[in-house]
Amino acid sequence: MMSAAVPTIASAGAATIPAAKLQMHREGAVLVLTISNPAARNTVNPSIYRAAAKAIRAASGFRTVRAIVLTGEGEHFCVGGDLRRLARQRKLPQAEQLAHSDALNEWVMAMQEAPQPVIAAVEGTAAGSGFSLCLACDLVVAAEDAEFVMSNVNFGLSIDGGGTDSLVRSLPPQAVIEILLGGSVHQARRLHDWGVVNRIVPRGTAYAAALAWAQKLAQGPFDVQARIKELVYSARGRDRRQQLEAERGVLVESLYSDESGKRIKEFLTARKKA
Numbered sequence: 559m560m561s562a563a564v565p566t567i568a569s570a571g572a573a574t575i576p577a578a579k580l581q582m583h584r585e586g587a588v589l590v591l592t593i594s595n596p597a598a599r600n601t602v603n604p605s606i607y608r609a610a611a612k613a614i615r616a617a618s619g620f621r622t623v624r625a626i627v628l629t630g631e632g633e634h635f636c637v638g639g640d641l642r643r644l645a646r647q648r649k650l651p652q653a654e655q656l657a658h659s660d661a662l663n664e665w666v667m668a669m670q671e672a673p674q675p676v677i678a679a680v681e682g683t684a685a686g687s688g689f690s691l692c693l694a695c696d697l698v699v700a701a702e703d704a705e706f707v708m709s710n711v712n713f714g715l716s717i718d719g720g721g722t723d724s725l726v727r728s729l730p731p732q733a734v735i736e737i738l739l740g741g742s743v744h745q746a747r748r749l750h751d752w753g754v755v756n757r758i759v760p761r762g763t764a765y766a767a768a769l770a771w772a773q774k775l776a777q778g779p780f781d782v783q784a785r786i787k788e789l790v791y792s793a794r795g796r797d798r799r800q801q802l803e804a805e806r807g808v809l810v811e812s813l814y815s816d817e818s819g820k821r822i823k824e825f826l827t828a829r830k831k832a
Contacts, residue, residue, distance in 0.1 A: 578602070580609040581631070585769055587624035587776040589617050589674075596632030599683065601640040602691075607661035614668040614676075624776030626672065627768050628695055629679040630688075635704070638686025641713065645822045648814060655810050659718060662687060663802040666694045666720045670791055670798060673784030675775050679768035680704045680746070681761070690719025693728075696787065698754065699768040700746040701761045712741040713825060714818035716808040723801035727794060728754050 578595035591613060593600040617623040630636050647655050669676045678684075678695035685707045692698055692706070710717055717738060725734045729752055737744060749755040759767040775783070791798070812818055 580606050582613055588772045589623045589626045591628050592631050593636050594631040599634040599637040600630040601637055603643055604658040604661050607665045611664040611668045614672050618672045621780055623674060625674050625772035626676045627679055627772050629765050634682030635680040635684040636688030637683055638688040641822050648819055652810050659806040659809055662719050669694050677768045677772050679764040681764045685709045687719040690721035693724035694720050697756050699757045699764050700755045701764045702758050703761050704746040705743045706749055707743045708738050709741055711739060713821040716812045718805050718809045720802055723798055
C-alpha cells in the first residue's frame with residue numbers, strides 16, 4: 559500500500575495526532591484512495607488536497623485503472639478541514655489561503671475530469687469540505703447510519719469544495735438552502751430519497767459495496783464510459799470552475815471575518831474544556 563504523507567496536526571491539547579496520509583492501493587482495475595487520519599475523523603489539509611489531485615490526474619492517463627473509490631479510514635469518511643489550521647491561517651496572508659483553496663478545487667476538478675467513474679464510500683460522518691468531496695464524486699454509496707452536514711455556517715464560513723455547485727444541480731433551491739444555512743445533520747436515507755446518495759448499505763459495508771460496484775463498472779467500455787461522464791458534466795449550464803472560483807473568494811473572505819474568528823475560537827475553547 560502506498561501512502562502520501564502530510565504534516566502532523568496538533569490537537570487541541572498537548573498531544574499530537576498522527577500524521578494524516580492519503581493511502582493508495584489497487585484492487586485489480588480499481589484505484590482506492592483512502593483519507594487516513596482516523597484519530598481526527600479524517601480531517602484533510604492542503605497537502606492531502608495536492609496528493610489526491612496528483613494521484614487522480616496520474617490515474618487518468620492509465621487505461622489499466624478503470625474506476626476509482628474514495629473512502630476514509632476507520633469509522634468516518636471525512637469531517638472536512640482542521641479548524642485549528644484555519645484558526646492559524648487567519649494570522650497569515652489571504653493569498654496563502656487562496657492557494658490552499660485552489661488545491662482543493664483542483665482535487666474536485668480532477669475527479670470530474672477523470673475518465674474513470676469515481677465512487678465515494680461513506681461511513682460515519684461526511685462534514686464540511688468532506689461532504690463537498692463526497693458530492694464531487696460521480697456516485698455515492700453510504701452506510702445506513704451515515705450522516706452528512708455542511709457545518710461551515712456554524713463557524714461563520716461559506717462553502718468550499720464545490721458543495722454549492724453539486725447540491726444546486728441535484729436539488730431544488732429550498733432543499734439546498736436548508737442544507738447550507740441550517741448547518742444541521744442530514745441522514746443518509748433522506749439524501750437517498752432526494753437522489754443525492756445512490757445506494758444505502760448496512761453499516762460497515764460501504765467500502766465493500768463501493769468496491770464491488772467499481773469493479774463491475776471497470777468491466778465496461780472505458781472510452782464510452784469516459785465520454786458519457788463528460789457529456790453529463792458538460793451539459794450543465796454553468797462551468798464548475800466558475801462556481802469553484804466564486805466559492806473560493808467567499809470562503810477566504812468569510813475565513814478572515816470577525817464572525818468566523820469568534821466562532822472558531824469558541825469551538826476550540828469548548829473542546830479544550832471538554
